[in-house]
Amino acid sequence: MSSSRNSSTRRIGGSRASQSDPDAEEAGFLSLTPERSRVLIAVAGRPSAFGLTTLVVLVLGTLLAAGSDLDGASGAVAASWLAVHQVPLVIGKTSLGLLPLLPTALLVWLAARESARAVEPECTRADLGWIVGAAVGGPLLVTSVCLAVTEDASGVVALQPPNTLAAFAWVAALYLLAAAIGIAVRLRQRLFALLRLPDWALSGLYGAGRSAVRLLVCATAVAVISFLAHIPRLGEMYRPAGDFGGIVGLTLLSLAYLPNLVVQTVGVLVGSSAQIGAASFGVFSVVGGPIPAFPLLAAVPTGPAAGWWPVLLLIPAAVGVLGGLDLARTSTDRITAPWATLTSAALAALALTVAGMVAGGELGEVGRVGLDLPIFTLVAFAWLAIPGYAGLAFARWFLVPVGVPPGDYADPYDDYSDAEDADDDYYDDDRDYYEDDEYYYDDDHHDDDHDDDLYDYDQPELEGPLDAELVDEPPAIETRVRYHDHAGADIVDAEVVEADLPDSDRVDGR
Helix, strand or coil, X not given: CHHHHHHHHHHHHHHHHHHHCHHHHHHHHHCCCHHHHHHHHHHHHHHHHHHHHHHHHHHHHHHHHXXXXXXXXXXXXXXXXXXXXXXXXXXXXEEECCCCCHHHHHHHHHHHHHHHHHCCCCCCHHHHHHHHHHHHHHHHHHHHHHHHHHHHHCCCCCEECCCHHHHHHHHHHHHHHHHHHHHHHHHCHHHHHHHCCCHHHHHHHHHHHHHHHHHHHHHHHHHHHHHHHCHHHHHHHCHHHCCHHHHHHHHHHHHHCHHHHHHHHHHHHCCCCXXXXXXXXXXXXEECCCCCCCHHHHHCCCCCCCCCHHHHXXXXXXXXXXXXHHHHHHCCCECCECHHHHXXXXXXXXXXXXXXXXXXXXXXXXXXXXECHHHHHHHHHHHHHHHHHHHHHHHHHHHCCCCCCCCCCCCCCCCCCCHHHHHHHHCCCCCXXXXXXXXXXXXXXXXXXXXXXXXXXXXXXXXXXXXXXXXXXXXXXXXXXXXXXXXXXCCEEEEEEECCCCCCCCCCCC
């Protein structure tokens, strides 16, 4: 029984040693098994292969439907790859910085899913480095090829080669984000233990995600309702399409730009404004201006602001209160120390600001399309922080007591923490240590079958003088001590048995 326990502990200790030993980390980084190589190839190639295949089908289908030749097909595919990754393009003399978010979000989601699949429960920092490198390296290789193709195709199609540094920066940033999301979703609390971040940062991060998603869902509902309210304008928006193929193309393009409209709607809901060229829209005022004939823009109001529109400000207020109530249940925030609540509001406002930056841009002669970003960041943080604090205070007073630990984010893969935190996380606090912190008795954390094996004696209560008669049959004292080496060494079971005691008036069990 002790040998099985020793082998089990030796396996865990060895794993810890491999994670904490720099030489083991370097060896793991420089050597890859064939199975691990196949996983990394899938991380690097599968999202890029899916994206390129889809773009080739769409470009060839569009060219064939329009009756055009295929001379510029390669340049169109390369330009489409760059546009999907938010790389600004210049076609002829028209700058195109407003690019659709839906295909970008799909590729980021695919890369994040592949990265999460590649993460193993007991992975090391070297493994995470390989995953991040594969997730970023594959798309960068495809981007370099697409940049070369656009350079060659510039003489056939009216496409100026984009800035090389900007192209690589956009692609690297998107897939770094995807790899980070995949790793964070898979490792959850182990990643925060690895980064040595406090518990309130973990609660604030997940609270920010929930608040941002809720705002985006509410903005989607408002955009759909506005679109249905202005559906009579849809006919004139489809007028430039011409035939059936043009109608299908405009419809698909509108769906691709739907996340852009949702992000702009979030800016309107929090009290900021969104602009399309000279026109701007908000809950307090609407400034008219020319709007492109695009089906999705049928949802944009054209008349003056209605008197009831400020009621929409209740939506971000409700999201903030709900976020505060959630953090009261999933964090240890107090009314005097709402660190997770403030972190959640700040991270959500930052994420929405980045989304607003990506969702906007220059659109040829129309001008700039996007949010008033400085004001949007401030009001988004205010709507999430102030009502969020009110929700936290209400919950602390009436619903949830202070000191409830976070319970929503238990990591099913976290059997033990990393080597640096092994003493704090792997061993429970109620174990009794000796002064040298190396020997301990485990009285509470083994099952009943081990009790009789580890402690085979009964210790009576000593009250007054003890008259004992020594017998030879059972051992008088049997003591078993387990030695634990924090560096991951083998477990040593030492059994000390003293069968014959000298005649004495007292028994010394040491």
